[in-house]
Amino acid sequence: MLIREEVEYRRVEELREHPLNRMLNSPLGSMEAALLKNSIDEMGIQEPLWVTGENVIISGHERWKIAKQKGMGEVPVRVVESVTEEEMLYLLVMANDARRGDEKDPMRKARKIKVLYDYWGITVGRPKKGHDDHNARKTRHDVANLVGEGERTARRLLRLLDLIPELQELVSRGVIGVVAGNELAALSEKEQ
Numbered sequence: 001m002l003i004r005e006e007v008e009y010r011r012v013e014e015l016r017e018h019p020l021n022r023m024l025n026s027p028l029g030s031m032e033a034a035l036l037k038n039s040i041d042e043m044g045i046q047e048p049l050w051v052t053g054e055n056v057i058i059s060g061h062e063r064w065k066i067a068k069q070k071g072m073g074e075v076p077v078r079v080v081e082s083v084t085e086e087e088m089l090y091l092l093v094m095a096n097d098a099r100r101g102d103e104k105d106p107m108r109k110a111r112k113i114k115v116l117y118d119y120w121g122i123t124v125g126r127p128k129k130g131h132d133d134h135n136a137r138k139t140r141h142d143v144a145n146l147v148g149e150g151e152r153t154a155r156r157l158l159r160l161l162d163l164i165p166e167l168q169e170l171v172s173r174g175v176i177g178v179v180a181g182n183e184l185a186a187l188s189e190k191e192q
Contacts, residue, residue, distance in 0.1 A: 001081070009075065052088070059091065097146070113147055
């Protein structure tokens with residue numbers, strides 16, 4: 001994977017959202033969105049978006065939305081080259097978390113944990129053999145720290161991915177809590 005240092009400009013209408021962005025990242029709150037919009041109004045887009053050569057946004061979805069709303073023709077970008085799907089998901093999680101901070105939605109947090117586990121080759125049991133050195137150094141503890149949770153809570157969040165989509169939606173909306181979601185996740189799909 002290579003993130004080019006040089007900044008290019010791409011037409012706003014040519015860029016498109018990564019299809020998993022909304023599943024992994026909550027939209028900005030109204031205050032954060034207003035602050036970002038005001039910053040762009042005053043100084044323009046200071047931090048280039050990260051995009052693939054095919055114009056898929058990896059980082060900068062909110063800046064792109066504001067640019068579209070403002071009718072901007074072009075936005076600054078850095079192109080990410082030679083990126084695998086696994087690396088792209090990793091960047092989608094890490095670059096957005098660095099800017100947005102703590103994720104409130106338990107299901108989005110669970111999906112982020114899964115992306116990080118997959119990227120670093122972390123398993124529930126013994127580590128997988130044959131992973132790159134950069135993956136072997138990370139642990140479940142590292143992932144828990146990155147998402148701002150303890151290891152036990154991170155495991156509980158990860159189990160929520162075993163829920164059927166309708167129950168996942170209820171967890172996202174706060175109708176079902178994480179503990180109750182874990183109890184339901186232990187049931188078969190039919191029982192859920």
